[in-house]
Amino acid sequence: MKVAVFSAKSYDREHFDPTNQANQANHGGHELVYFEPHLTPQTAILCCGFEAVCCFVNDTLNSETIGILADCGVGLIAMRCAGFNNVDLEAAKAAGIRVARVPEYSPHAVAEHAVALILGLNRNLHRAYNRVRENDYALSGLLGFDLYGKTVGMAGSGKIGAVFARIMTGFGCQVIASDPHENPDLEGIVDYVENDQLFARSDIISLHCPLVPATHHLINAATIGQMKPGAMLINTSRGGLIDTPAVINALKSGQLGYLGLDVYEEEADLFFEDNSNMLLQDDVFARLLTFPNVIITGHQAFFTREALNAIAHITLNNISDYAAGRHNGVEWVA
Template sequence: MKIAFFSTHSYDIESMERIAKEDGVTPAHEITFLVPRLDHTSARLAEGCEGVCIFVNDIADEESLRALHAGGTRAVFLRCAGFDMIDLKVAKELGLAVIRVPAYSPYAVAEHAAALMMTLNRKIHRSYNRTREQNFRLAGLLGFDVNGKTIGVVGTGKIGALFARIAAGFGAKVLAYDVVQSPEALSYGVEYVSQDEIWARADIISLHAPLFPSTKHIINTESIAKMKQGVTIINTSRGGLIDTKALVEGLKSGKVHGVGLDVFEGEGEYFYSDCSGGIIADETLARLFTFPNVIITGHQAFFTKEALDNIGHTTMTNIKAYAAKEPLVNEVK
């Protein structure tokens, strides 16, 4: 079987080539690594490949999927847990198997969320820049004790539950919202409440929910209005959870004290690319960069050695299961 991997970088290629050999996927199957991200025009690069492997910012919409199918593709392997980038209805219509990596390293993302939280609170990014210029004054760097504060966790899957554990370790009161309560989160002393109660009570809100129509823009003008003055918002899940224009207004008014984003709605045009020589055309993203109390990282929360290894091994397991016509335990239906 031939498989085309889209949106690959040097670290992807190095990791996947090694793991493909370790797991016996190559040379039995032929893997081609492609730099472009998948869209309706680049889909032709996978012509003759029964499988394609895509990542978070690939565009597997109806047009892309029909182009892939016409070229002989019958399986789409995801190198990630989320599947909001693929039109599942069209995939089902075309008979395309969609297989994901349901968990790779929840610790990586949860720890990154905590890092954003503490960097914002203690102004580490500003302090770093000052001391590099031999400026050791403390004015403007005042933070607060996380101990005793209230942290709201929206979404308590594997990542959200681990973030709740980290938050509890700081001595914070942890509130959570999810449609299904997590026994793991409950074991850390988490209190499940409504979304509105999280908005009203939390000093810090961390988003760990998947992106569905029901969760799109859960952070919006109305929800921000219900929040405490000076709230901190962290998002390491999906950019579409936040109405970014409403977030900018919250920052301008002072209602929102700090924002840590590893994801951004519309990030596909920028993230995983070097845009330093150009201009950010997205006015909302450009505006966010002007706030000293906003930290943006380029969807790197997952990026640890352990996570790359786990993504690689699970992807190879999925490929072997599909090729052998075995049950696809990680299939998205």
């Protein structure tokens, strides 16, 4: 199949091309054409002549984009990520376009990054690093706390949450979780509670749930008010889980003591690009960067060799299964 790959970076090619070449040796390869821009209504016309598009988290797959894809003859949207909140599934169904995703690539990658944010924030590694580079070895302001014995709350307990829970249990933490669907693999490891109890009891709260209408702005002024003063909040899931202005107010008041983000609600025009020669136009994001108790990474939690290899393998298999009319093993979302 001829596939248009949008939001393509050098590391996408480095993992997709060898996997595709290996598949070609077994008569299962595809013609991959890479486009650096995001897929949007303005760039969708580039898809004419392609049978499938391969998209990522910040591509805009709204009804307008999907209408153009349908007019161009595209029959498959192959998401190379787990999330699909940026896809208008109803529009895709109406247009007869199938949507596939990668439900699991490396839960360890994301879970370990969440733990890295916790450790970095707690022990002020970002501040200590900058001090030492300035020949400043003073410890004042760098005081942390023992993770041992602390209560860690997870919003969401799927595959990533399960890995995260086991890691935090290894630190000697008590792990609690809120999730409408309890994970049987976590029996004896995690205690399930309602959201209000999760917020009230946790010293550290880590978000591992999908972005759906029920979880949009799960973290808001009201839920932050239920938290322990000085609690730590970590988000490696989706930016829309957090009402960012409410979080900024909580950081200013001290209600939130620490914030670690790998995602941001308005990240589409920021992340995955080198904007170092441009003025930052997002005033909300700029305000976040001023806090010494905030660490932000640019949606890199997934970014490990193992994860990228798995993403390439599963995505290309999804495309092959669609081309062959096979449905087994494909995570169809529309």
